[in-house]
Amino acid sequence: MTALLEVEGLVKHFVAARSVFGRPTAHVKAVDGVSFTVEAGKTLALVGESGCGKSTVSRLVLRLIEPDAGSIRFEGRDLGTLDANALRAFRRDAQIIFQDPYASLNPRMTVSQILTEPLALHDLVPSSRRRERVEELLRLVGLEPRFARRYPHEFSGGQRQRIAIARALAVEPKLIICDEPVSALDVSIRSQILNLLRDLQDRLGLAYIFVSHDLAVVKHIADRVAVMNLGTIVETADAQALFAVPKHPYSRALLSAIPVPKPKAKRSRIVLQGEMPSALNPPPGCRFHTRCPYVIERCRAEEPQLLSDGTGHATACHRTAELPAPEAIIPLDGGFSPTLEKLVAAFSGGTEGAGLAGVDIIKARPAAL
Ligand SMILES: Nc1ncnc2c1ncn2[C@@H]1O[C@H](COP(=O)(O)OP(=O)(O)OP(=O)(O)O)[C@@H](O)[C@H]1O
Numbered sequence: 001m002t003a004l005l006e007v008e009g010l011v012k013h014f015v016a017a018r019s020v021f022g023r024p025t026a027h028v029k030a031v032d033g034v035s036f037t038v039e040a041g042k043t044l045a046l047v048g049e050s051g052c053g054k055s056t057v058s059r060l061v062l063r064l065i066e067p068d069a070g071s072i073r074f075e076g077r078d079l080g081t082l083d084a085n086a087l088r089a090f091r092r093d094a095q096i097i098f099q100d101p102y103a104s105l106n107p108r109m110t111v112s113q114i115l116t117e118p119l120a121l122h123d124l125v126p127s128s129r130r131r132e133r134v135e136e137l138l139r140l141v142g143l144e145p146r147f148a149r150r151y152p153h154e155f156s157g158g159q160r161q162r163i164a165i166a167r168a169l170a171v172e173p174k175l176i177i178c179d180e181p182v183s184a185l186d187v188s189i190r191s192q193i194l195n196l197l198r199d200l201q202d203r204l205g206l207a208y209i210f211v212s213h214d215l216a217v218v219k220h221i222a223d224r225v226a227v228m229n230l231g232t233i234v235e236t237a238d239a240q241a242l243f244a245v246p247k248h249p250y251s252r253a254l255l256s257a258i259p260v261p262k263p264k265a266k267r268s269r270i271v272l273q274g275e276m277p278s279a280l281n282p283p284p285g286c287r288f289h290t291r292c293p294y295v296i297e298r299c300r301a302e303e304p305q306l307l308s309d310g311t312g313h314a315t316a317c318h319r320t321a322e323l324p325a326p327e328a329i330i331p332l333d334g335g336f337s338p339t340l341e342k343l344v345a346a347f348s349g350g351t352e353g354a355g356l357a358g359v360d361i362i363k364a365r366p367a368a369l
């Protein structure tokens, strides 16, 4: 069966600097050869630190920007070949929800106007039935129909995100890209919105690309996870497999930043060594080599390919087979194994600042296994 979305070899480099003659002199390699699929009704989480290219992938998938290379197929059709009508139909099938629901909702429009706009744009519901449809949409996202007359500033952050979700649902999409949809919300509200998204997925058969820097959030919603580092996917697997047996050292570091739910269980965070390199000038070879405790000479020279183990769990690391058994690294009960202690020691050594993904970053030191 064809996947709903198939992304193959996607590349997007932005011009970062130009000469006095206007010629590009530096490029940000925001997305540099990314491939994944999303099945209908399922959730793929894109995870990674700030600047790794998650939002650029989202914009490329929605055709808001054009790729430099690669293909995007939606229901088997190459988006690069769509004519204006087909592109309009695709814009109905694929929607996006942003991190900040206040910024993404027009403050001068009532909720009713916000929700009616897409209905009118795509000519979905006759004008006589639009009011009824707006009320249905509000109920669908757990809001009272009487809220339709209010303005966005009259709502809490969680309620505003519900309105943004209702607006996305108005056109009956098949795919919604959720770009950090709960990062700006209070922790207490996050699970409500995540539950709503899951509930809507079950009821409406929606597929999601769920973008987040936070694996703890992703754990509650993803069927599949792709971990990104500096414009590339370094590991991808079914969510259960990735959380149980993360293989890439970078995924392990991200996972170690998830708080342990049990009050008495302790887990030290894996502290990455070295500065996070820039997408402007990614290191040669493995892009993680400046921060990896397992780095060997080969890692500095040769870029590892994303290779599957035959079960759909793919990792881009030269040393996947040699690293300590993943199940020994992050035990499912959140406890600590001696191997994890060793890995933590390898990554640690004193912190000087916090990284953007909750992964602490400290100054470089020579690292070798
Ligand atoms: N329009 C643009 N022009 C130039 N550089 C850009 C542009 N958009 C993104 N970038 C750069 O591309 C890289 C990837 O950015 P992107 O927004 O995709 O990252 P992200 O993973 O979504 O980060 P965050 O978690 O902070 O949202 C960054 O280095 C960013 O500065």
Ligand code: SF4
Pocket: 248, 249, 250, 286, 287, 288, 289, 290, 292, 293, 294, 295, 296, 299, 304, 316, 317, 318, 319, 320
């Ligand atoms: S062991 Fe080498 S290839 Fe693997 S993540 Fe570390 S630096 Fe990259």
Ligand SMILES: [Mg+2]
Pocket: 054, 055, 056, 179
């Ligand atoms: Mg982003």
